[in-house]
Amino acid sequence: MSDELRILLADRVVDGRGGQPISRGYVAIQGERILEVGPAEAATEERFPPEIPREDFGDCTIMPGLVDGHVHLTFSAGPVPFEDIQKDSDSAQLLRAAANARAALQAGVTTLRDLGSRGHVVYELRDAIAKGIVPGPRIMSSGAPITCTGGHLHFLGGIAEGEDGVQAMAETRVEEGADVIKVIATGGNMTTTSDPLKAQFTVPEMKRAVDVANANGLKVTVHARGVEGIRAAVRAGVHGVEHSRMEVPPGKWEFDDELAKEMADRGVHAAPTFAASYRAFQCQAAGAKVGLRKGAIPIDIRQKNARRLREAGVKVIAGTDAGASMARFEEAMNNEMECLVGAGWSHQEALEAATYGSAEALGREKEIGSLEAGKLADLVVVRGDPTRDIAEARQVERVYLGGKLAVRRGQAAFDARPDPWPADEIATRASLLAEFERT
Numbered sequence: 221m222s223d224e225l226r227i228l229l230a231d232r233v234v235d236g237r238g239g240q241p242i243s244r245g246y247v248a249i250q251g252e253r254i255l256e257v258g259p260a261e262a263a264t265e266e267r268f269p270p271e272i273p274r275e276d277f278g279d280c281t282i283m284p285g286l287v288d289g290h291v292h293l294t295f296s297a298g299p300v301p302f303e304d305i306q307k308d309s310d311s312a313q314l315l316r317a318a319a320n321a322r323a324a325l326q327a328g329v330t331t332l333r334d335l336g337s338r339g340h341v342v343y344e345l346r347d348a349i350a351k352g353i354v355p356g357p358r359i360m361s362s363g364a365p366i367t368c369t370g371g372h373l374h375f376l377g378g379i380a381e382g383e384d385g386v387q388a389m390a391e392t393r394v395e396e397g398a399d400v401i402k403v404i405a406t407g408g409n410m411t412t413t414s415d416p417l418k419a420q421f422t423v424p425e426m427k428r429a430v431d432v433a434n435a436n437g438l439k440v441t442v443h444a445r446g447v448e449g450i451r452a453a454v455r456a457g458v459h460g461v462e463h464s465r466m467e468v469p470p471g472k473w474e475f476d477d478e479l480a481k482e483m484a485d486r487g488v489h490a491a492p493t494f495a496a497s498y499r500a501f502q503c504q505a506a507g508a509k510v511g512l513r514k515g516a517i518p519i520d521i522r523q524k525n526a527r528r529l530r531e532a533g534v535k536v537i538a539g540t541d542a543g544a545s546m547a548r549f550e551e552a553m554n555n556e557m558e559c560l561v562g563a564g565w566s567h568q569e570a571l572e573a574a575t576y577g578s579a580e581a582l583g584r585e586k587e588i589g590s591l592e593a594g595k596l597a598d599l600v601v602v603r604g605d606p607t608r609d610i611a612e613a614r615q616v617e618r619v620y621l622g623g624k625l626a627v628r629r630g631q632a633a634f635d636a637r638p639d640p641w642p643a644d645e646i647a648t649r650a651s652l653l654a655e656f657e658r659t
């Protein structure tokens with residue numbers, strides 16, 4: 221990695237941590253990290269001589285790279301993704317995942333957390349991206365989520381029963397190289413054999429997964445829609461609740477203030493995952509067949525739910541469930557942030573939920589999620605001002621990943637592959653060439 225110094229300037233710089241946007245600001249990047257952030261007048265030629273490359277984007281905003289806390293890279297985002305995933309071979313899934321990762325990067329996502337895939341597919345993509353073989357965001361992967369027989373996402377292979385079974389499955393994930401443990405705490409939309417309103421595991425069962433994760437420095441996040449499952453997960457000590465939809469039998473929204481307070485007290489993050497169904501509802505309204513169950517809770521109620529969670533003190537973050545029905549990686553984070561604004565977040569707060577907020581939920585806030593000296597230079601340049609209109613975050617001009625230009629005018633750049641050839645391969649090639657020359 222070169223230590224080359226570079227200066228980026230724009231009419232606005234947003235730090236991702238709630239600071240007032242800097243009007244006419246700069247970000248100095250050295251190698252893969254941020255060296256400084258400040259007002260443009262401080263980036264004098266005395267401090268940064270003319271030979272140091274500087275690029276001025278004018279009426280643009282420099283902001284932290286987006287962090288999507290919840291995706292499924294191997295899912296098709298088609299009308300009925302769970303059919304596709306059960307038909308796909310592992311290699312077909314890997315190709316899908318690579319294409320989805322690239323699409324997310326082009327939309328300004330520099331880190332994403334995959335919360336459910338089969339076998340080793342997403343671990344392999346994660347490692348391939350890190351090696352520079354294909355372009356994509358930084359990836360954290362749960363591998364196969366831990367679920368019960370016939371449970372939500374059981375076809376991904378993480379079936380476990382009883383306390384010992386759950387513990388063993390969590391240990392297997394750790395051995396495989398998972399970055400997070402995902403447990404399915406209630407049923408979901410993708411099987412007819414699971415019930416979103418019922419808990420799939422008991423508190424002691426889920427606690428075993430939490431213990432394994434804690435012992436290995438990982439976090440546990442759960443899929444949970446119904447109150448019963450959310451409560452069990454929270455009492456088991458999980459760190460995050462995906463969806464967190466507060467549903468009760470026979471299938472209606474009933475916000476539980478006490479449970480929300482308990483989540484807040486324990487510092488549990490919640491990701492409302494609006495983007496999971498946002499387009500699906502639109503398509504359904506237009507008469508298309510999509511993977512939405514009858515009686516699915518509409519977006520406006522989900523927004524009310526997210527607002528209540530926040531009012532109770534729960535940290536609400538951006539996770540999209542991209543890959544789910546009609547939730548495309550090209551736009552999922554934009555839909556998520558726009559739905560947060562619709563739920564009462566300010567434009568800037570929505571941006572924070574999608575950067576520092578989600579970085580914190582992933583346990584990566586020391587390295588990513590905000591523009592601060594010393595952090596990884598993962599940043600996005602967008603035209604316009606997303607702190608006034610979050611929709612302008614769709615206008616991606618550039619994406620930098622670890623200081624390297626990864627996306628130029630919406631297209632993945634060659635440098636999107638962090639190190640086009642791994643150093644040891646370059647050495648091998650050099651020695652082969654030298655041998656050719658001798659003979």
Ligand SMILES: [Zn+2]
Pocket residue numbers: 290291292335336541
């Ligand atoms: Zn999901």
